[in-house]
Amino acid sequence: DGGITQSPKYLFRKEGQNVTLSCEQNLNHDAMYWYRQDPGQGLRLIYYSQIVNDFQKGDIAEGYSVSREKKESFPLTVTSAQKNPTAFYLCATEGGERSDTQYFGPGTRLTVL
Amino acid sequence: SQQGEEDPQALSIQEGENATMNCSYKTSINNLQWYRQNSGRGLVHLILIRSNEREKHSGRLRVTLDTSKKSSSLLITASRAADTASYFCATDRSNDYKLSFGAGTTVTVRA
Numbered sequence: 001d002g003g004i005t006q007s008p009k010y011l012f013r014k015e016g017q018n019v020t021l022s023c024e025q026n027l028n029h030d031a032m033y034w035y036r037q038d039p040g041q042g043l044r045l046i047y048y049s050q051i052v053n054d055f056q057k058g059d060i061a062e063g064y065s066v067s068r069e070k071k072e073s074f075p076l077t078v079t080s081a082q083k084n085p086t087a088f089y090l091c092a093t094e095g096g097e098r099s100d101t102q103y104f105g106p107g108t109r110l111t112v113l
Numbered sequence: 114s115q116q117g118e119e120d121p122q123a124l125s126i127q128e129g130e131n132a133t134m135n136c137s138y139k140t141s142i143n144n145l146q147w148y149r150q151n152s153g154r155g156l157v158h159l160i161l162i163r164s165n166e167r168e169k170h171s172g173r174l175r176v177t178l179d180t181s182k183k184s185s186s187l188l189i190t191a192s193r194a195a196d197t198a199s200y201f202c203a204t205d206r207s208n209d210y211k212l213s214f215g216a217g218t219t220v221t222v223r224a
Contacts, residue, residue, distance in 0.1 A: 042214035104155035
């Protein structure tokens with residue numbers, strides 16, 4: 001987890017509200033990723049960014065939005081258009097000497113009431 | 114889209130025993146990686162094996178890759194209680210730079 005922080009660890013929101021999850025890294029990695037994990041399942045890619053001011057949709061981008069204004073930061077907004085937002089959200093980075101390896105943050109568990 | 118599929122879904126072993134789990138995938142890959150996830154935490158990278166490699170070791174971990182069968186195996190030798198976790202394979206597809214993760218194998222090591 002070192003070098004990547006996600007906040008908050010737990011987040012509760014009412015249905016219909018937008019919520020933004022934070023991901024910050026001090027690894028100086030160019031690429032950043034957002035994944036969603038549901039119980040008993042693997043990770044599904046939401047959005048990714050290979051470089052500042054550029055990002056691409058992943059496999060399940062609908063109902064989510066991101067920005068990449070700084071190299072260190074890649075916030076994810078879960079909008080009211082996301083039908084089932086309750087999940088565990090993981091941010092990851094990739095870069096440096098081991099450029100094929102992804103490094104993960106500790107995750108944010110979002111519960112929509 | 115999930116390209117990797119782990120087998121078995123769950124595994125329970127006694128401390129000191131070996132644990133073996135398998136991963137199958139569908140399309141050509143550049144490399145295959147294994148990650149570990151402790152309950153409620155982020156994933157931790159364990160080992161990467163490239164498509165031109167057949168076997169790789171790291172401490173008590175041994176990974177094999179058979180590209181003709183599109184499959185990989187992860188062996189954990191002399192398991193410890195601390196090895197209790199979920200293990201995921203991830204493939205780096207040869208035509209893009211994204212990782213595809215399987216659903217994972219949950220390993221429980223009994224003391």
